[in-house]
Structures are given as C-alpha cells and as structure tokens.
Amino acid sequence: MWKFRKIIYPIIINNSFRLPTKQACLEQLNKLGINYIAHNHDPVPTMDDLIKIQVADGTAYVKSLLYVDKKSNYYLILANHTTQIGKLFWKNLGLSSGNMRLSKEEQIAETLKSSKGNVNPFAIANDSNNLIKNIIIDEELTKFQRLALHPIENTSTIEITLDDLQNKFLKSLNKNYKVLQLTDVAAQQKLEQQKDQQNQQTLAITVKKSDFSEWYQQVIRKAELIEYYDVSGCYILRPWAYFIWEQIQRYLDDLIRREDVENTYFPMFLPAKNLTKEKEHVEGFKAEVAWVTRYGDSVLNEPLAIRPTSETIMYPAFAKWVQSHRDLPLKVNQWTNIVRWEFKYPTPFIRTREFLWQEGHTAHSTSEEAIKQVYTILDFYEQVYNELLAVPVIKGIKTESEKFAGGDFTTTIETIIPQNGRGLQGATSHHLGQNFSKMFEINFEDDKRQKTFAWQTSWGLTTRSIGAMIMFHGDDKGLVLPPRIAKYQIVIIPIIHKDIDEIQLIERCQQIKQILIQQNLRVHIDARDNYSPGWKFNKWEQKGVPIRLEIGPGEFKNNEVRVVQRFDNKKYQITIQELNQLNHILDNIHNSMLSKAKIELNQRIKKADNWNEFMQHLNQRNTILTKWCERTECEEQIKAKSGSESKEKDLEIDGQIQLTGSAKTLCIPLNQEEILEGQKCFHCGCQAKRYVLWGRSY
C-alpha cells in the first residue's frame, strides 16, 4: 500500500483538500455536515468481503471502479455492486467498451493516492491534478436510501446518502458528475427472460412416465415433495409431502381410537440384551440395526440400538402393566421415526433408511380376540389406501418365510405398481400369538385365577404409502394428488388482462376462496405478478393440485369460473352459484382415480397353471396367481428359478441392489377360490393348498 506520512488534519490546497486517512475523511464529513453510520472491521479488499458487512436495509453496497481509456482519460464509476456495465453505456459516451481498462495500481496511486482494493469516491479529494474528469453514478443507486463506501481506508465502511455525496461532498470539491444507466437495459431484460425461461424449462418433467425410474425422481423433486440430503437413504419431507402424512395420521388415529387404542411414546434406544430376547425376531432384524456407540468424545458402556421396530422396547413394560385379565385388552400405538440400515439401494418413500410410521401393539386375553384385532386393523389399512390415497390393494396373508420374524402369522395389504408390475407391500398386521408374551413374561390371572400368557398383535403403516400414491396417479406432467390429501385442493389463477381492473379481479378471487373455505376446502390463490398464467398452470399441475379455477375477463364478466381437473384434464365452466358442487366434484375425482387405478392393478394380475405360463406373465411384467403347495422349499426354488429365467436382471446401483429380477410370494389372498383334492401346485406337482400371488417386488 502506498502510504502517506501520517497527517493529522487536512491540508487545504486550491479550495480542495487532501484526505490521506480515514480519520481525516470522517472529520471532513463532519465539517460538511454529513451524517454517516460507521463500521470498523478487518480490511475488505473485495466486493465479496464488503457484502458481509452488515448494513441497514435500503443501503447499497457500492463498487467504485476507476476506468481509463487509451487517451488516459479517467472515469470513476460508482455502481451498485450487482450492476453489470454494458456495451451500450460506453457507446453512449462515445467510447468503445473494448478500449476501456480498469486502472492499474500505479494509475490509482497517481490519481487517487490510493490502491486497488481501496478505490473510493472520497479519494477524489486527493486528485490534485484533476486527472479524473468523469464521475459517473449508477442510476440504480438512486433507488437506495444510503450508499456503503470506504472512507479512504477499507478497514472502515460508512453509510451516507447519495444526496450528501453529491450535494455536499462532490460539490465542495467543485466536481461534476453524471447519473447514468450503466446496464444495457434491453440486454438485461433479455437475460432475465432467458433465465425465467430456463427455469420454466427445467421446471417441466423432461421424461415420460414410461421412463419410470427417472420420471419418479423428477416428479418428487419438482413437485417439491422431497429434497435430497447428504446421508444416503435419508430424504427431506417438504411441507407438500408432510401434509399428506398428517392427513394419514389424522384419519388412522380416528379409526384406531374407535378400537380404544391409545397413543403413547416409547424410547428410541434399545440395549443389546433386550433385542436378543426373542430369537427369531433378532435374527430377522439384527443386520439392519444402527448402533450408537459414542456420545461426545466418550464411549458408551453398552452400545444402544436405534429401534428398527419396538416390540422388544415395549414388551417389558407390558409385563409390568398386565397382571390380571382386567388389565386386558391393552392397546397402544405410536407415531415415530424408524431406522433400518437397508442393504438395498434406497428409493424415496419406498425404501429409505429412516422413515416415519405408526406401530400399534395390543395384548389380549384370548386368541380369538387377538385375531379379530389383526383383521380389524387390516381393514383400517385398506381404508387408508382406498379412501385417502385412491390406491387399490389386495388383502392377504404372508407365507411362512415372508411373515414377521417371531410372529405367528402376518396379514398384509399389497398393491401392484402398474408401470412395472411390481408388488409393493402396503402395510402389515401381525398375530404374534404367545411367542413374545412367553419371552417377556406377559401373563395374567384369568377369572378362574389361571395363569395365562397374553395373545398379542402388532401392526404398522409407513410413509411408503405416499410413494405408492405417487406411482399410481402421477402422469407425464408430474404429480396428480387425490383430493383428500392435497395441501391445496383448489388453486385459483387470476388471468390479468387489460380489460379487467386487477384489484377487482383479485377481490373476486378472494370472494370465491371464501365461498370454498366455508365448505371446508383447502384453497390457494396464486396472484404472483412475476409469473405468467401459463407458467402457473404448469407449476400447479406439476404439484398435482386436483382442481384449477381460472378467472379471466370472460369469467369475471359472466360471474363464472373455468374449472380444469388435473386428473383427466377436463375443462368446463361453472357459475359462482355452482361452486357449492365442488366437494362433490372432488369426490367424483377421487372415485374416478380409484376406479382407474383398480383397472390398472387388475390388468397386472394373471393366472398361471404351469411354469411356462408363469414365466411368460412375469416377463411381461405381471403378477401371477397360482395354485401352490405352500412348501417353503418349493418357494425357494421358484425364487431362484424365476431369477435366473427373468428377462429383467437385478438392478444394481453403487454396488447395492435396488430391484431384483426374481419373483417372490406377495401374499396368499384372503379372497380365495376353492381348491379341490387332486389339484396340483403349479410348480412342484404336490397337492395345492391355496392360491398365492407371485411377482417381482419392491
């Protein structure tokens, strides 16, 4: 840095003055009656550093640039820090932008007695030879209340008004200045348009639903359901998605409350010794359990598992709470997060390492009561899928090898994703029998004072359900939401037009919104003026909002709205009076979505009586219903054989399998045709017991 001898007070030369230091500068400003807000800090030689200094709202960060042309004419430009100086600006000054250069160190020293990183308008006072003849102020700066500038040294920033800079400081130096538009305005506007267009383009889904995997990733991101996170298998549920989960919670809570189930909260941590109490159970889960071994810098005496499911956390407490038959039935539920460190490659909603769910646990005094509970819950789950998510499901029982580890039998609801014919387990409800009650000593004296072990159930539904909904209903444009779980059921788009007064139009929208809110509908008006109607149509379609109401000049005059249904793109006009039909319209949309989905699901279920038919159907991406012997050995063979004969091989990503090519049992459907003596298993030829549904799965 070029340094002056330290001079304490300004020296007056030629009715101007020299300002060698920050102190001198500030004293001069005081003398001129200029108010300023001062900040002191470490040196800030660049704009990036400057903008980290906290200044008041309405204060512009100013960049001071000293340009020089080929004839050594200097131009000191004071600009808003984001302003880009355009070619037109120089052209208007009779200059060619190609000839302009930012001043070098020695030039800055010669003129301003300053240096790079320190250029500032106050240093003009040091231009004793009047080398800087052009002072240009960015027109943008007139929009600000104050300007942030360095008072000679960049260890300080002061905020002063443009008016004071012009009419007190520069005037006192007899310096002229011009206020000009620096940006090439037309070019700037074009740039902004291009940016917006790009945004609009990246906004759209760029693949069709038939490119299913890529389509899914784009939909969940662009509909703002999911944000990615830097722990593999963990995803952020944005409000648009979390709202769906809240609707499911509310609905299911109402149902289970009728069964006198009470909500509770058990700890997340599980000491190792508890996990190992039920032998089959631990075998089924231990590979996926995440272990906490340290806190701060210390090591835990005993590592703690994070719950993969809470049976072993809850049941010791159950043993304390269940003494007499009067303590039964015991019915609790909790809504929590769960961690299972899956081996398979993750898919948002469908298979994640952390997910949200509810887990219900009941204990009963008789086997009959427990079994009844299992099936009641399964019916509730079916309702969640049908009535909220408009997703069709098949109720069934899991085979012995697929059932809950440690339980007696598992009932399930399964769906089939039409795009790829893969089975997706929707929720499960287990009869645990007395397996856990014997391990955990959950026993009681019945009314004959007989010591008996309790009969138990457990059941769970997860955020995977949201994935099923996305996969079923989404289309090439993006997400399609069933009305009952959409955060906004209706979006109102005012079409601004010169023929209508904008204020009246917005008022009309608000009246309509009020009418709809009275009907308990969730409504949003998108009146943002920086987006075109077309952009808004795309945006809300992509987010899956069930109904769009458009109000343009025609609708405004005729007291109508234009209705556009996301599900089937039906478009029609209705009057304001007819708005009371909207609940009904939404119900119809829900029913249509469910019907369509049922058809698509059923198209993916085929029957097979032999292996050839089976593999043919499988390779055409179907699930297959067959007569089966229910022997685990036979099941294993079918899995292996179907894998090797599958046209679709296992899909691996990053060394982890995401999707397998082989078929497995999805369930033994509750809805069974009768099987007669002599009818054989489709695979091994033994006597068939029941029909079973096979398929590739998630």
Added chain:
Amino acid sequence: MWKFRKIIYPIIINNSFRLPTKQACLEQLNKLGINYIAHNHDPVPTMDDLIKIQVADGTAYVKSLLYVDKKSNYYLILANHTTQIGKLFWKNLGLSSGNMRLSKEEQIAETLKSSKGNVNPFAIANDSNNLIKNIIIDEELTKFQRLALHPIENTSTIEITLDDLQNKFLKSLNKNYKVLQLTDVAAQQKLEQQKDQQNQQTLAITVKKSDFSEWYQQVIRKAELIEYYDVSGCYILRPWAYFIWEQIQRYLDDLIRREDVENTYFPMFLPAKNLTKEKEHVEGFKAEVAWVTRYGDSVLNEPLAIRPTSETIMYPAFAKWVQSHRDLPLKVNQWTNIVRWEFKYPTPFIRTREFLWQEGHTAHSTSEEAIKQVYTILDFYEQVYNELLAVPVIKGIKTESEKFAGGDFTTTIETIIPQNGRGLQGATSHHLGQNFSKMFEINFEDDKRQKTFAWQTSWGLTTRSIGAMIMFHGDDKGLVLPPRIAKYQIVIIPIIHKDIDEIQLIERCQQIKQILIQQNLRVHIDARDNYSPGWKFNKWEQKGVPIRLEIGPGEFKNNEVRVVQRFDNKKYQITIQELNQLNHILDNIHNSMLSKAKIELNQRIKKADNWNEFMQHLNQRNTILTKWCERTECEEQIKAKSGSESKEKDLEIDGQIQLTGSAKTLCIPLNQEEILEGQKCFHCGCQAKRYVLWGRSY
C-alpha cells in the same frame, strides 16, 4: 425313569388293565369312546413347563399329586394348577396336614408304575394292588370344559372332559372318587383381601409434596404418566402423559399456522462435517451428541450424529430453496424426538436424554421481520403455558453467555418452581441474525437485485413443559391436571347401593356422559365392580382428573349429581339441567389454578441491591431481581461465589450432578423498570444496564 418291557397291547388283569405307554393309554381311551385333543412335545416334567403348552380356552392345566400319610394310605389329588391345598381340607378328611407327604420316587413307582414328573390319573390303571384308595378331584376343575393331563408319558398332553375322566375312565376301573374343595376358602379370601389392600396402600403417594424429589417420582409413576426404562435418562410416556403432548401439539400448530409456518420432516442423522459448519454452534453442542458408528456388524464410513437440534441439517436445504426475495419468508416447523447426552443426572420430563419437541426455523429478508417473528413466537409459547398448562411464566432475554450457541440473541420464557425456588426454562425463541445464513450461503437477490444474506430465527418447546405443569399443580394426593389437557376431564363414579337398581344407575351415568359429550367434554365412567367407590375416588384423584361426578342413591332419586373438584376439593350438588355449566366450571378451575400459581411464582421473586441480600434470598430458595452491569466476567464471578456460599450444595446422584447450588442468570425480563445513570450493578459496582433475574435452576 422306571421302564417296562415294551408291550404293544394292554394286558387284562382283574377286569382292569395296565397302561404302560402313551400309545396304550390312547388306544384305551379310544376304546372307551373318549374324545381327546392330543399335543406332542418335549418332556414337560414340571407345571411351569406344562403351562407353556398351548391348550384351548376353557381347558385347565391339572397337577396330579400323590400324597401319602404315616399309615401309607395314598391320596391321588387332581387339582387346578393354581389351587393351593389348605389345612382345612386335610382336617375335613380327618388328617393333619403336617402328617401328609408327597410320595417319593419309589412310592410312585410302586403304585402307579410311574415316576416323579409323570404322575397322572391314567396310571391308576397300573395300581394292580389297589394301593391308592383315595382319588380326590378339585372342585375348581368343574368350572372348566376340559382338563389337560399326561397320558402316561409327559411327552404328550391330552385334553379330555372331566365327565369322561370320571364316568368313562375311572368307572371302567371301578375306582371311586370325590370332588372336594381343596382350598381353605376363608383363608383364600382373606389372602385376596390383603392383596387388594396392599395394592391400595402402595397406590397412595407415601410422601408429602414438601419431600419434593421423592414426591415427584411417585406422582409420575402412580398417575401412570411415566414408566421407567432400562436406558438411563430415557422414559416411557404412557397414554396419560402423551395425551397432554398431543393437546400441546394441536394448540401450537393452530397458532403457528396463522403465521404461515408449514410442518415438515428433516432427517435425524447429521454427518460430522455438517455439524462443524457454524463454529460457536458446534462448541455448544458437541459434548452431548450421540454418534452412530455401526450398522449390523459393519462400521459406517462416516459416523453420523443424532440431531441435538436441526439447524445444520436444515440450512443447506434452505440455501437451495432461497434464491430470490420472493422465496422469503421461509417458515418451517417439525415435531420430532431429540437426543442430547446430558451430563446432569436425568429427571423425567425436566431433563432427559431423549425428549420430544417442536423446532421452528424461519428465514426473512429483513432483520425487522425476523425480530418480529421471534417475539410473536415467544407470545405463542406464553399462551401454551398460560392457557393450556395454567403455568405462569416470565418473558425475557438470555444473557450473552446463556444464549443459543451461534445465534444473535435468545428470548425465553422462564418459570419458577415454588417448592424450591428454582428457575425452569420453559421455551426459547432465537434471533440467529445472519450468522448461519452466512455459513450456509442462504442468500437471495432482493428487489433491487442486491445479494443479501437472509435473517433467521429458530425456536423450540419441549416435553419439559409437562414437568412444569406437574410440579406446579400437584398436591399431596398426587397429580392435579389443568382441565384443557386432561385426557378425562370428568370421571363419573356410580355408587352401587341396594336401594338403587344397578342397571338403571349405569344407564343414568351414560345419559349424563352423553349430555357432557355434546358439550365436547372428555368423560369416563368408572363402573368396574371389583373396586370400591373409595378406591376409585383415590385412583382418579391421584391421576389428577379435574372433576368427579358421584351418583349415589340420593343423587339418583333427585336427578342430581355430586360434583367434587380436584383442584380445591370443593364439593357441591348440581341438577342434571345444570350439567350445561360444566364447561364454565372447568374454565373457572383453570383460571383459579393459574391465579394461584401466579401468586406462588411471585412469592419466589425478591429484589436485592447488594450481595448479602442476594445470598439471603437465594438461601431462602428465591429468585432474585437485581440491577446488573451485563458483564460476562461479573456473571461468572456471581455464579462461582453463590455456589460456594450456597447453603444447598450440588446434588449428586451416581456421580452425576442433578441440581446445582449456585445461582445463574435466568433472564433479563422484558418487563423492565428504568435504570438511571449512576445506578450500580449489585455485585461489582459498575454502571448497571438492566434488571436481571437470578436463581438456582433446573
């Protein structure tokens, strides 16, 4: 075991037969036309093993006991497995119980041709010398449909009817038998009464509230709020407690929704590198963070922290979502569990290693808007405490050393537990300034296209609030619940009496319940017939139910109910018509609870102008308001000095401090008296800045 030569078919001797094996036994039963359900299993030599065999409902597990007296008379007793044979039984047979012995191995072999662990009635067929002259059947067994017995060998259990045993099997052997009451009935009843009394006694809280620590532990357990768990610092929230949390969630969700805050869910795991981004923040939290280092048998590449708070999880996503000023304000909230591996000894609700909370995070384009948000939320928190929990709080600002690590300033609501004058932090609302937005690059272009960093807030309220409520309102009888968060607001107790028809009485209770439900009240009828009214009064008082309605003969005849208020034990009659006042009555109870609590809180706030006064008040278990200089150095000195001069020393349990004796700053109350120039800090004599509240704390 005594073994026979294997004989395939029974040998007939003296019109009786010998049954050497299970097979022979079963064949004989078939011959006699006796139906049985058979179970085969590993040997079950003891009753404990036997009862693990699954039998049908209504089937008794039978113990077969061969007694012998001093004269070698044998008595084969078939009893229900829980039956205790009493002295009276033997006395009625003309025997002294002291002379009776269970047969030894050789005696069992001689008579039944069997062994210990194998005694069973079918072996009577082998008593060829008719040594067993007394067969006695427990009268209890007549209440069952079937009996579970071993057919000669204990690798099998069969279920047969008592009738078949008596009238087909024993008859075919010409054996007489008696059906007698084995238990000493009066003695049994006395035993049961004693047990019930014990239950009732252990039910009551055994200490007064003045024995505060022990009182608290008993209340939370006996009111069935908490169950203990075998990980230190983790507790089970039972439905009675979790309901309170759900009410808080609902109430607060409604409030923040008015502020356009949206619920969301971010992952629980946090890679180490994210945690370290904001320097002060990580310093404040890292000692308490729990680390996951393994899954299954594998080691994680990068250890993952469990969220102690979610700033560093959320803000990278904020940076993506905030591009333009139109993206602001951004307001999200989540209801989650949190883990902080505290050093202090845990206290349920108050300080736990895992707890439930909500954390709200907002980003704004101006500092003013952010600060306004901070205070709006603080007001909401005050409403939760006042309006739901009837707990009074003081709003204030934390000192620099107590504020949120990495934030700009922290506002807080503090309460004071009257029992011990300890401050309890109720909830906090932080202005983060631009500290985090600069670290995480949450910046945006404002409407002048200026790049600015967002201004942020974060705020949280936890399950600790429930602990404050318990501590304020509970009394010597147990929990006292404010009406708005009680799972049952009203419990109806029918007083059974010979003067009223029980069925009509229960009907009356149900009518009353219906009337109350119409008013949106939460009502429970306790009509259990195995508990006395007095027992029920105690039970529901202990659980803190706000109102008890008793209906006895008088009330029934006069169409009245007797009202008993838990809060103040006021008792009065009202008519059925007057039931519509109950909402109003409950509101009054709430207001009275809050008023009383405010008085108690204020009694614990004293003023001090010098150190002596300060310590005097502190040692009398008060909080103290003083003028203070706000110098951190002074604050540290006061902490240290108050600790050494404190009459109450640090309370340590298991090597961990639970409560400290020293005072710290609780807050700088928003409600300030003016401090004039010249007024000094009470401790160090510097110019005082503001009043601050000091106290021991939780």
